[in-house]
Amino acid sequence: MLTVEGLRSRYGRIEVLHGIDLQVQSGEIVTVVGANGAGKTTLLRCLSGVQPVTGGTITFRGEPLVSVPAYKRLRLGLAQSPEGRQIFTSLTVEENLRLGAFLFSDERVDRDMEDAFQMFPILKQKRNLAAGGLSGGQQQMLAMARALMGRPTCLLLDEPSMGLAPIIVSQIFDVVKNLKALSVTVLLVEQNAFGALKIADRGYVMETGRIIMAGAADELIADPRIREAYLGI
Amino acid sequence: MRLTPKAATLLVLALLVALTPFFFPSGYYYRVGALLFVNGIAVTGIVILTGYAGQISLGHAGFSGIGAYACALAPTHLGLHPALAIVLGAALSAVLAYLVGRPILRLKGYYLGVATLGFGILVSMVLNNERDLTNGPDGIDVPDLGLRALLETWGLDLTNGQFWYFFCGLSLILGAWLALNLYDSPTGRALRALHGSEVAARTVGVDVARLKLQAFVISAVYASVAGSLLALQNKFITPDVAGFMHSIEMVTMAVLGGVGSVLGAILGAGILTLLPQVLTVFAEYEQMVLGLVMVLVMIFLREGLLPSIFKAIRGKGE
Numbered sequence: 001m002l003t004v005e006g007l008r009s010r011y012g013r014i015e016v017l018h019g020i021d022l023q024v025q026s027g028e029i030v031t032v033v034g035a036n037g038a039g040k041t042t043l044l045r046c047l048s049g050v051q052p053v054t055g056g057t058i059t060f061r062g063e064p065l066v067s068v069p070a071y072k073r074l075r076l077g078l079a080q081s082p083e084g085r086q087i088f089t090s091l092t093v094e095e096n097l098r099l100g101a102f103l104f105s106d107e108r109v110d111r112d113m114e115d116a117f118q119m120f121p122i123l124k125q126k127r128n129l130a131a132g133g134l135s136g137g138q139q140q141m142l143a144m145a146r147a148l149m150g151r152p153t154c155l156l157l158d159e160p161s162m163g164l165a166p167i168i169v170s171q172i173f174d175v176v177k178n179l180k181a182l183s184v185t186v187l188l189v190e191q192n193a194f195g196a197l198k199i200a201d202r203g204y205v206m207e208t209g210r211i212i213m214a215g216a217a218d219e220l221i222a223d224p225r226i227r228e229a230y231l232g233i
Numbered sequence: 234m235r236l237t238p239k240a241a242t243l244l245v246l247a248l249l250v251a252l253t254p255f256f257f258p259s260g261y262y263y264r265v266g267a268l269l270f271v272n273g274i275a276v277t278g279i280v281i282l283t284g285y286a287g288q289i290s291l292g293h294a295g296f297s298g299i300g301a302y303a304c305a306l307a308p309t310h311l312g313l314h315p316a317l318a319i320v321l322g323a324a325l326s327a328v329l330a331y332l333v334g335r336p337i338l339r340l341k342g343y344y345l346g347v348a349t350l351g352f353g354i355l356v357s358m359v360l361n362n363e364r365d366l367t368n369g370p371d372g373i374d375v376p377d378l379g380l381r382a383l384l385e386t387w388g389l390d391l392t393n394g395q396f397w398y399f400f401c402g403l404s405l406i407l408g409a410w411l412a413l414n415l416y417d418s419p420t421g422r423a424l425r426a427l428h429g430s431e432v433a434a435r436t437v438g439v440d441v442a443r444l445k446l447q448a449f450v451i452s453a454v455y456a457s458v459a460g461s462l463l464a465l466q467n468k469f470i471t472p473d474v475a476g477f478m479h480s481i482e483m484v485t486m487a488v489l490g491g492v493g494s495v496l497g498a499i500l501g502a503g504i505l506t507l508l509p510q511v512l513t514v515f516a517e518y519e520q521m522v523l524g525l526v527m528v529l530v531m532i533f534l535r536e537g538l539l540p541s542i543f544k545a546i547r548g549k550g551e
Contacts, residue, residue, distance in 0.1 A: 050432050074438035086433035088426045099426050102419060103438045150437060 001026040001061055001154055001185050002047075002078075008055035009046050016042050018209045019056060024154065029176065029186045031217065033193035033230060034206035040189040041083050043206070044158045047187070048080040049073050060154070075103060079152030083159055085143040089132030093123055096131050096142055100149030109149070116145040119175060137168035144175065154185040161192045173199050193230040197221045205230070239413040242496045246409055250402035254395075263394030265510055270401035271462050272502040274408045276487045277495055278455025281412055283484070284492040285421060286448040287428030288338065289346045291480050292353025296326040296453040297460030298360055298475025302367060304464045305375045315378045319461040323454045330453035331446065338445045353480045360472035372471035375464045397466040404462060408455060409495050415451075416495075424448055456483070485523075489530055491537025500539050 002024040009017040016039050024030045034040050045051035047058060049070030058065040060078055068076070088096050097116055101109045117124035120141040126134060131142055140160055147155055157176065161169040169192065177199040179186055190196035197203050197217045205213040205226065213220070220226050236244065253266065275297060282288050303322025307313040313321060337348045360367050367373055381396040391399070415421040427434040427441050434441055464470040473479065482505065490501020505523070512519045534541035 048436055050435060069440075070435040071438050071440045074436070080436045082433055082436055086430045086436070088429040088433065090429055091422070091425055095422055095425075098419070099422055099434075099437050099439075102423055105419065146437065 002187065003059040004043075004047070004056070005059075006056035007043070007046060007053060007058065009042055009051055010054050011042075015054070016209050017046070020206075020209075020211055022204050022211060022214070024185060024187050026153075026185055027180065027183060028202060029180060029188060029200045030202050030204070031188040031190055031196040031200035032204045032206055033190055033196055035230070036191060037208075038206040039209040040191075040206055041158055044080065044083070044156050044187075044189050047156055048078070048082070050082075074150045074152070077151075077153035078156065079147040079150045079154070080156040081143045081147040081158060081160065084162075085136075085139045087131045087134075087139050087142050087146065089130065091131055092128050093131050093134070093142060094127040096146050097123075097149050100146035101151075103150065112149050112151070116148060119148075119178075120145055137164050137172070140164060140168075140172060141175075144172070148179075148182075148184070152184060154187065155179065157186060157188045159190060160188070161190060161195060169195060193226070194221070239417070242413060243406060243410055245496060246406050246499070250399070250406065254398065260392060260394050263392070263398040265506065267394070267397040267401045267466055268463075269503050269506040270398075270405040271459050271466075272483075272486060272506050273405045273499040274401070274462070275456050275459035275483050276490075276498045276502045277405070277408050277412050278452035278459075279483050279487040280492060280495050280498045281415065281424075281455070282448050282452035283487060284494070284498065285416065285424040285428065286445055288445055288448065289484070290349040290449070290452070291346045291477075291484065292349035292351070292356075293452065293456045293483050294460075294475050294477070294479035295353035295356035296330065296456035297463070297479065298356045298472065299326045299329065300457030300460030301375075301464035301470045301474045302360060302373075303457075304461045305373045305470055306366065308376045315376050315465060316380070319458060319465075322461050323457045326453045326457035327450050330450045334446045334449040338442060338449060350477070350480070353475065353477060357472055357475040357477065360475055367472070370472055372469055375468050375470055377468065378465045397462075401462055401466070404458070405499070408458070409499070412495050420444070420447070485527060488537060489527060491540040493536065494540055497537050497539030501537065504538075 004020055004022045007017055007020040008015060020043055032040050032043065042051055046053050049068065053066050060076060063076065065073065088099065097113050098109070101112060122138055123142060123145060126138070131139065134142060144157070144160065160172050160176065164172070173195050176186060176188060188196055188200060197220055200217040203215065203217045203220045204211050205220065213226070254263065257263065275293065279293065282290055300319070300322035303325060304315055304318045307318035307321050308315050333352050337345060340348055361370050380400070381391060381393065384391060384396070423434065423439045423444055427439060427444060431441050460474055463474060486501040486505045487498040488501070489504060490499065491497025508523065509519055512522060530538065
């Protein structure tokens, strides 16, 4: 579904992605794990189109993506829940969700919103409150729900566990795992390697702008080098 | 029964327009009222651009100038009816806003402010220097709108002051109604979203550049119509209408009252229109008092007067 080949990107003169190759098949949950500063977020920013690409190609469902502006990528079915959540704090929860469905104006929007409320009941309680008043975990839920309102076939998730309490983290990961049932393909970028690998089918390990290891998620969890470097076991 | 904010705003405006004349000690106050409403229209445009979309313009008086001089020039040179001249001015402003806005809106923050400032000064210079056409800084006569005479034949006899008071008042209500509808529409929501985070707005599929341009064009039309109404009621206009100070005044009014709220911004327009009338006794200190008020508001009530007041009331209620 999503193929990345030789992807390079730079901030000013400093190259941070030195040729990334990765693939996501339809229906998979794929995770990219790695330490802080490995380039995971930059990779996702390239995929969602808010970061310029200096080399390589991105192909999404057979179409080249690099020259497609960010706001058009959702129309192709590629949604993103950006790093730091980036919810619209001065808007209400419901307005945030409606913005997620900005491209649509049919009656399915209301149905999708009910589905989102079912997935995250707390959002229903707070639907008319300003999103800025939500807790970190609730904001993360809102960001994911908002991304799903765009009816994606592939969802890019950037650090959904960042700064959240462990119990919330496992809730969020459960939801990600269940996205499979909604036939949404997921590319999950995470520092929390253990949690991410547990729910993923396959994983990539990134270090200083390169993929250094790839494989099935359960094999990566079992790999002694990974265990030592990222899982702290 | 609970009113939606939209209905409440329109109700307050309608009552204001309809009832305040009963308290006017003399006909002069109709003029002040009409001026207040004209400023209210321009400021409502600023609310859309700055309050909704978070973009700043320091050159909006340029569009007022275009609207005003369209009403002065089009009837004599093109033989247009003054009412059509309002439309022509608005269309011209919209086209110019589109052409100017396309490159300018790629800029952010201070840069956008400075670029729009440059645009305003350009318009003002053209109006000052094209003497053959605009009569330069001396100003130029503006023909009569003719609507009052028409109303008179229908048996509605208004003084000049009364006519402009109600005409501008109704225009303001219409303008506010449109702005409030925009607020709750998907486009309005997207504008407020990009105000919060342009990156996030893009990820939900909002074409940020196009929407900013839309907001700029819409607010330019508001400023242009305000300029037209000012010119038509004064029957005379000088290039000051497009001057830098006028641009600043618009932003100041909006920020003082509360740039995120239509009613707040109109309140700001009201205060800054009335204050100079009240302060005529010590005219020399007028600027100083205005400056002081602005500084105090910015320090203590950063969202503007009206939103802060509402917040205080709600806070006590809970």
